[in-house]
Amino acid sequence: MTPSTRRVLLVEDNDSDAQLYAAMLQELQADTVDNPTATPTDVERVTALEPGLAELADREQTYDAVLLDLNLPDSTGLETVDRVVDADSDVAIVVLTSVGDQRLGTEAVDKGAQDFLIKDHVTPRVLAKTVTYAQTRKAQTKQIERQRNELSVLNWLIRHEIRNDASIILGWASALEADSPSEQRSLDRIEDASNHIVTLTESVGELISTLEDERTELDAVRLGAVLDAEVTRFRENYESASVSLTGGVPDVSVKANQFLGTVVRNVLLNAVDHNDTDTPSIEIDIHLPAAGDTDAETTTAEGGAEQEYVWVDIADNGPGIPAETKASVTEKAYSGDADGTGIGLYLVNKFMQQYEGEIRIEDNSPRGTVVKLGFIPAA
Template sequence: MELLSQLIDSTPFEILLVEDSPDDVRLVEWTLSELPDPRDRSATDYYASRSDPMFSIEGLSTAGRLSDAVDHVSTEPTDVVLLDLDLPDSRGLDTLSEFIETTPPVPVVVLTGRDESELGVAAIQAGAQDYLYKGSLTNALLFRTIRYAVERHAIQHCLRDATERLRLTNRIARQQLQNDISVIIGQADQLSSSERPTDRSIASILDAAYDIEEVVDITAEFTETTVSEELSDVTPTIRTLVSTAVDRVEQRTGASIEMTRDADTTEIRCPPTLRIVLTQLLRDAVDRSVPSGTASIDIQPAESGLCVVITNTGSALPPDHAAFLSGPPENDEPPLRGRVGLQLVPMILSRVGYSVTVRDNEPSGSEIRLHLGGDRVGSV
């Protein structure tokens, strides 16, 4: 819980109150107008110390109808929603269900005039973070509930993200490992019945073994970030991600990679998993530059955001690889033959809204352009 407290320390919250009763709107506004007394034991979870609140309120917006609330959350930054279940255009738990189904993920605290514990349990089961009875509302209780709602929502987001990572890597790794193990078994069978092993058989076994090693490495890298690390880490800049990718590829391959950066773009922050994308694209470019080509990476400004350009001289990216990287991945699309790390690239990019274009490089090789939004910050 300490890491989560650090996450929201001094963070100003944008709160949306969805309530059609003017009296109840004034009640909540009054409740939020003063900070809890730090001497009140019920307020201890709100304060980091006697005088330092764990968060502040940036703004309190109101909506009197469910439709207005959906429009607000879909277009305006919102950190937490205080939702009355009985509105002019929706009533009961259907209000909560429709709100959750039609808005981006946001923590919801249900506020109701009905003091029914069964309704509170049902609301939480339907997706609310908490449930408060208006008749027992105090500023200490409301502030603490808001804080916990944001923390629980962050935990749930990270758990869903970790589950999705495991699902993606499991799908890729399972088929790749099955293919490589089949190669090893088949070639080993031939060797066991042959008086003189052939170089081709030995090479096939070694290639399959290297593929297995890569699958294990990529799977570990893709899933190594824990929930607590994601919550405590500051979102990295593109400069940090590119530098880390270059260092990793140079260490693994012994290659020397040319890196250039535009000073005006390197401080833009990006999702941490972009490091995996950069590492795999750069590693593939280095491999295609062997034996006498070169590889480079460049951060350039673009019309909307920036662009990371990875180029190599030597072999060009095969057409099927280029099409796979550039197009949206299909759920039933078979894994791409070749470097397993490339299979993760379109999956990661499609989730964070980035894209790749591939074209021929002069005089040889390929140019891969990774298009990033200028203000997009996220987690995969």
Template sequence: MSNPNLTHILLVEDNPADARLIKEYVTEQSWPDIDADTPVIEHVDRLGSARKTATDDIDIILLDLGLPDSSGVETLDEMLGMSGSTPVVVLTGLDDERVGVDAVEHGAQDYLVKGDLSPRLLQQTLQYATRRERQQQQLQQRNAELALLNQVVRHDIRNDVAVILGWGDGLEPHVDEEGQTYLDRMLNAGEHITSITETVGDFLDVLEGTSDPELHPVDLESVLTNEIEKARSAYDNATITLTGDLHSGLTVTATDLLSSVFRNLLNNAVSHNDKPKPDITVHVEENEETVSVQIADNGPGVPDSQKNEIFGRGEMGLESSGSGIGLYLVDTLVTMYNGSVTLEDNDPAGSVFTVTLET
């Protein structure tokens, strides 16, 4: 394996014996693909000294969390804050290996147990940590470029579709009954394209989240009635009936993306319906600590073997055998809200999606 520019190591360790052993291990091991026989190792015994030493030419940092001027995860936090993109490998003792695991979850690239160290293990760990950090940086750069491309493409698509829909509306007085059928199909397809761009945008907002979402009370009545009205406008051949306990002041714990949950379920209920006039019933049931929203349709239904797969569970959404990104997004969002979404057969035909959310 090639060594990705691992020529300068910063060792932050206050125990002279441990520091001396690590220096010996670095010297003993043959390091490929660098100009010198071994990397240069810079040793400091205080976090304060590391602040002055953690310069851009440092390739990796070996960090003991128990220092005279700092201890515990706060030491790692400070080091990560000052080291920028330089990978950090934490050093732990035999009796606190769990600390190393926690450190990795907290942002360190890896950890080493001092009592288990060997020259070869030290080299491999530092090489792998450096390589992973570089790959993560490349992935972040690629994701940023893709996010920008997605933003531009979706913006251009929405603008072009808006122009097409405007031209279509202008054509209505000039087409006969047969032409009106094709014009309606064209306008519906345009609205569907716009809906897809919104769904993709919502999905990327979820994927790009760098921390847990801030859940807060969301007005269910406002969100649900708004999405029902939009669905009625988009699908004038469908009947959408609202029943149950929906009332002013009814809130659920979610985020502002809750509207995307119901938009996708309503679109799914109509777009996958094989009846000339889709019949959709939205029923709200309020319980002590939860609210359930059922969206029932009179479509073809879903075979039992596909009821779980349709959400893309256990698979990548776009690779799944389900109905596509819309239902995958629904399942992802509802799970994020600590809720659940289920699918059952409707009587006598069709499907019932039930979303249950905490109040």
């Protein structure tokens, strides 16, 4: 199969440089006879930015990549990159810089270019690989942008439409009075299901929020206040389950953010959602790092140093997690039951990674699971 032709716009005012780059690309085009994976390339050259922008604005002339000199008669420096990005947000940009201008090339990438080349170091293969890489990177960036837009729409739909409807159902179910025990059981199931939907939409919305923004600022968050709030909320929504804080709640702060409650909530939900007993039981125990305590649990942090954590152990009396599943249960959407939520521990793991903490899954005795959350103490 003949590969499709790549169209490159070369914006370069220096005739000798332009002829060299065009010859390199043409040389690679000739290689397609012996190398079927090579990409045939058409080159259109302009000597200034304005005619280059006109080419990009012409919807009948679609370019895959732009080779862009930053020292043109009508434009110099990073403003040149800005104007090309504004003119065509879909085209891949490779900036051409002189020796000693590596910093300018890096700044151009920050401005929206996909890569840069130092003119004196360009070879045919380097040029071809760089243009191909730039196209691939641009396509990946556009795909990520589309996915983020889709996530934003989904987030809005979940938080507003689905959650609002579930809240209405919950409100009406709470207002109804049962005339018999069977009717009361039915109402209880409606309320439980509605509560579950509301909580699930919160979790999904928070997952989408953290996926949309990988930059996370961590603050000192009071662990005890969050645990108290989530336990109180859990008891109100799941009256048939018991949850207890053993040993009290110490006054300690950990490195986290506003989603710390989401972490605790999803571990609690996972414990009750997958529980096969009539009375799910959950115990929460907190272990503080003790100075000089050789028995304190530690983990090896970056650089080989030992990191002591504040550990929150959440133990349940459910069926447990199969040994072959423990290693992957936090790495992907997982559902141990047919009606499982499928995102609980995955979401927890996402946040714990942002917190630079740790999550461990262990067996409880005599049955059940212990989810151990390790948080870095806040200074």
